[in-house]
Amino acid sequence: xxxxxxxxxxxxxxxxxxxxRRPMSNEWRKRLEILVLVVPAVALFSLFALVPMGQAIYxxxxxxxxxxxVDDFIGVGNYQQALGxxxxxxxxxxxxxxxxxxxxxxxxxxLGIALLLNRPLRGRTVLRTMIFVPYVLAExxxxxxxxxxxxxxxxxxxxxxxxxxxxxxxxxxGDQDIxxxxxxxxxTWKYVGFAIILFLAGLQGVPQELNEAAALDxxxxxxxxxxxxxxLLGPTIRIWAFLSMIGALQLFDMVWILTGGGPGNxxxxxxxxxxxxxxxxxxxxxxxxxxxxxxxxxxxxxxxxQRFVLSVDNTEDSSPKKRKAxx
Amino acid sequence: xxxxxxxxxxxxxxxxxxxxxxxxGVSTILTYVIAGVVAxxxxxxxxxxxxxxxxDNGQIASAPVALPDPWVFEKYELVLTSSGFWRQVLNSxxxxxxxxxxxxxxxxxxxxxxxxxRFRGREGLYTFFTIGLLFPLTVAILPLFILVxxxxxxxxxxxxxxxxxxxxxxxxxVILRPFLRALPQELEDxxxxxxxxxxxxxxxxxxxxxxxxxVTVGVLAFVNSWNAYLLPLxxxxxxxNYTLPLGTANFSTQYTSDTAAILAFASLAMIPAxxxxxxxxxxxxxxxxxxxKG
Numbered sequence: 352x353x354x355x356x357x358x359x360x361x362x363x364x365x366x367x368x369x370x371x372r373r374p375m376s377n378e379w380r381k382r383l384e385i386l387v388l389v390v391p392a393v394a395l396f397s398l399f400a401l402v403p404m405g406q407a408i409y410x411x412x413x414x415x416x417x418x419x420x421v422d423d424f425i426g427v428g429n430y431q432q433a434l435g436x437x438x439x440x441x442x443x444x445x446x447x448x449x450x451x452x453x454x455x456x457x458x459x460x461x462l463g464i465a466l467l468l469n470r471p472l473r474g475r476t477v478l479r480t481m482i483f484v485p486y487v488l489a490e491x492x493x494x495x496x497x498x499x500x501x502x503x504x505x506x507x508x509x510x511x512x513x514x515x516x517x518x519x520x521x522x523x524x525g526d527q528d529i530x531x532x533x534x535x536x537x538x539t540w541k542y543v544g545f546a547i548i549l550f551l552a553g554l555q556g557v558p559q560e561l562n563e564a565a566a567l568d569x570x571x572x573x574x575x576x577x578x579x580x581x582x583l584l585g586p587t588i589r590i591w592a593f594l595s596m597i598g599a600l601q602l603f604d605m606v607w608i609l610t611g612g613g614p615g616n617x618x619x620x621x622x623x624x625x626x627x628x629x630x631x632x633x634x635x636x637x638x639x640x641x642x643x644x645x646x647x648x649x650x651x652x653x654x655x656x657q658r659f660v661l662s663v664d665n666t667e668d669s670s671p672k673k674r675k676a677x678x
Numbered sequence: 679x680x681x682x683x684x685x686x687x688x689x690x691x692x693x694x695x696x697x698x699x700x701x702x703g704v705s706t707i708l709t710y711v712i713a714g715v716v717a718x719x720x721x722x723x724x725x726x727x728x729x730x731x732x733x734d735n736g737q738i739a740s741a742p743v744a745l746p747d748p749w750v751f752e753k754y755e756l757v758l759t760s761s762g763f764w765r766q767v768l769n770s771x772x773x774x775x776x777x778x779x780x781x782x783x784x785x786x787x788x789x790x791x792x793x794x795x796r797f798r799g800r801e802g803l804y805t806f807f808t809i810g811l812l813f814p815l816t817v818a819i820l821p822l823f824i825l826v827x828x829x830x831x832x833x834x835x836x837x838x839x840x841x842x843x844x845x846x847x848x849x850x851x852v853i854l855r856p857f858l859r860a861l862p863q864e865l866e867d868x869x870x871x872x873x874x875x876x877x878x879x880x881x882x883x884x885x886x887x888x889x890x891x892x893v894t895v896g897v898l899a900f901v902n903s904w905n906a907y908l909l910p911l912x913x914x915x916x917x918x919n920y921t922l923p924l925g926t927a928n929f930s931t932q933y934t935s936d937t938a939a940i941l942a943f944a945s946l947a948m949i950p951a952x953x954x955x956x957x958x959x960x961x962x963x964x965x966x967x968x969x970x971k972g
Contacts, residue, residue, distance in 0.1 A: 384877055385791050389803065392788035392847055395780070399844035400810060403818035403825055410821060417824065464716055467709050480959065481717040484724060487955040488948055489905035491923035495930045495944050496727045499937055506726055509742040544720055572705070601816045604907045608927060622816050622908075629820045630912060639820045646817040653812055 407646075410639040417635035429640035439641060442612075442619040443648070445531060449620075450599040452535050453542075454592055460539070461546030462588070466576050468547070469554045479551070482544040490541065494608030497537045498524070501609075524610050527617040534609055534618050541605070542598070546591055553587030554580065589660055596656065600649045621645040724948065731942030738937050753942035763943065765918065766925035767950065769835065773910070773921055774903040776839035777846065781899045782892055784843070785850030786858075790880055792851065793858035794866070804855070810848035815841065815909060823912045837913045838921075842903050850895040857891035858884060897958045904951060922947045 411430070414423040433439045464482075472478065485493060500506045501523040508520045523533040557580055565575045581588075603622035606612060612619040612627065621641060629638015730738055731753050732746040757763050791797075792804050815822070822841050831837030861884060869879040885892075907923045914920060920928060926947045930940045 381795065381876070382797070385795050385797055388787040388791035388795075392784040392851070393803075393806075395784055395840065395844045396807070396810060396847050399822070399825070399841040400813055400818065400847075403821035403841075404813055406821035406824070407818055410824075417820075464712065467712055470706075470709065472709065472713060478713055478717055480956070481721050483955070483959075484721050484952070487901065487951055488724075489907070489923045489926075489951065491905075491907045492926050492944050492947050493723065495926055495940060496723050498930070499940060500723060500726060504739075504742065506742040513743065540719065540723070547716075597814070601814050603816060604923075607907070625816075625820070626908070630823070635820055635824070642817045642820060646814075649814065649817075650812060 404646075407639045407642055410636050411643050413636040415636035416633045417629075418633075421636075423636075425636075429637045430644065432637065433641050433644060438616045438619060439621070439624055439644075441616055442621050442624045443644075445618060446600050446602065446620050446648075448531065449535060449538070449602060450596050453538070453595050453599050456535075457539055457543050457546055457595065458588070458592065461543050461591075462550055462581070462584075464543075465547045465550035465554060466580065469551060479548065483548050484544070485541045486545045486548075488541075490604035491608055493541055494537070494605050497540075498609055501533065501537075525614055527615050530610055530614060530617045534606060537609065538599075538602075538605060542595070546595075549587060549591050550584060553584045557583045585663075589663070593653070593656055593661065596652060597649060600645065600652065621648075724945075727941045727948070728945045730938060731945045733938055735936060735938050750938070753936075753939045754946065756939060757943045757946050762917065762920075762925060762929075763946065766920050766922045766947075769914075769919055770904055770921040770923075770950070773835045773838050773842075774900045776835055777842040777903040778896050778900045780839060780843035781846045781850050782896045785847055785895060786854055786885070786888070786892060788847075789851045789854035790858055790884060793855045794861075794876075794884075804851075807848045807851045810845075811852065813845070813848075815845045819908060819912065822909070826913055831913070833914055833916050833919050835919070838906070838910050839903070841909060842906065843899070846899045846902065850899065853895050854888070854891055857888055861887060893958075901951070901954070904954070922950070 410421065412424060412426060413421050414425050414428070415421050468475070468478065503522060503525075507523065511517065511519050521529050521533075524530050561579050561583075562575050565579050570578070601622055602620045603626070606618055606620055606623050607626075610618040612623040622645065625638045625641035625645065628634050628641060729746060732749045732751065733744075734750045734752070737744070737747065737750075788807070792800060792807075826832060826837040826841065829837070831840070865883060865887075866879055869883055874882065904921075905923060906921075907927070910921050910924050914924060917925075917928065926944055929943045933939050
């Protein structure tokens, strides 16, 4: 150790070894190493993530079609127009409807199924794999299949008819009042497996002894789940809810394939709107303004969530009281 | 993971009174029923697509829910003999492979510096990457398109791979840093005594030891890139460069009336992702759980 000038600064960072034989060259060499290691990632991230984010704000202040010079400065005009557009406001509302529905439906559904499956079952590995399949498929490919299944007289309709529910048949994707909810059902199919797998993984961390102790004390299955298991699963649930919300706000692929935002903008989301305006109609400045609004909304939601919900975990985890309770 | 899975959980302890045990029997059956329904609901659309690829459009129109009768292989043949499908498989593999290689190499280098060097601004740099977690690609998509166009990377796999890698970097660094930090200091000291430089330690010891972590971030980046739609949609304009999601969407609009062919195409397009998932399942699920536990 003592003979190695490289190792000393690292191994004994505050010790006497700092005053080694060649402190300068060693220090410079370390700096060079850090540069070599860090610069590629920083450069890539800056060029392809930070710069476009900055440009988004810049372009959003111009009336620009994406081709000519960027010179028609209109200030916040694009923002005023976007927020004044009933279609865009409807898109924001649709995003939030999906956010709320996801939390209200997928959480109980995913949690319930995970709690039920959290016991020794034959074929459990196969089951887990099957539940996870929709999550792994590309949204586009899954969307193309669902698009065909949801066609009038398609497989969904004939399954309903077969179950004697003929009256429930709908023009699933063509009816303005229903399309958004159809979309939500497809999204639930796609993503509830993710919730289940995540919760099952979280349940692995719940100590078995607690359940056994509660059972010995005469607690029913449901009492155990409600008072012991679910609270301990809290951090996992909170993280899932976060990922779910952010995902729902960015929603694009599935909508684009199933409805393209229609019928009559009934399933428009912020992302489909900004692509339609910015790319298809060549209103790049306007589209980026919509994108910036999407970003601000996501950011505010993320920060609020972090401040008021996720912060619980940080304080809980460090408090000794909680740890004792777990033991 | 599998070993702990087999531990009894929901069932009451053996000492429980007999009444409870009988109820557990009923609830076990109920559990199997629910499990079966959930599993069927999950893979139902996949089975539907695969089976209907073996039917013709007449069969599908007359009876939406039925087994192939007779089995028709023509649609799968049509897709498998088309050059488009295979081209798209290769394109997808190329884009996803490039993305994964770039993000894993750059990511592990940065994470190593952030984990095992002490330097001023280190935590600031780490924050720089964690803030990146809040930047979704969707928001930057239009400027990205302009940027890629000005770099003349439109219709180039790199035009998709570089931005995808950039946006995958934050999560990669955030997962890998604690992983690299957890390698014991004694290991590094021992390597130094044996004459390793810090970079030599990185190359000879850290990289081999962090295999599982690298696989996790690599699999996440690969799957995300493989399934991506929005960025390729804007960047890859010519059908020769289409990835599988683009190709599937395109095929379904081109052959609108040929339901069987679309389903055959979709079924075949699913196979790579499914096979990859079965092979990498351990890491995908483990990575997700790990990422959540942070």
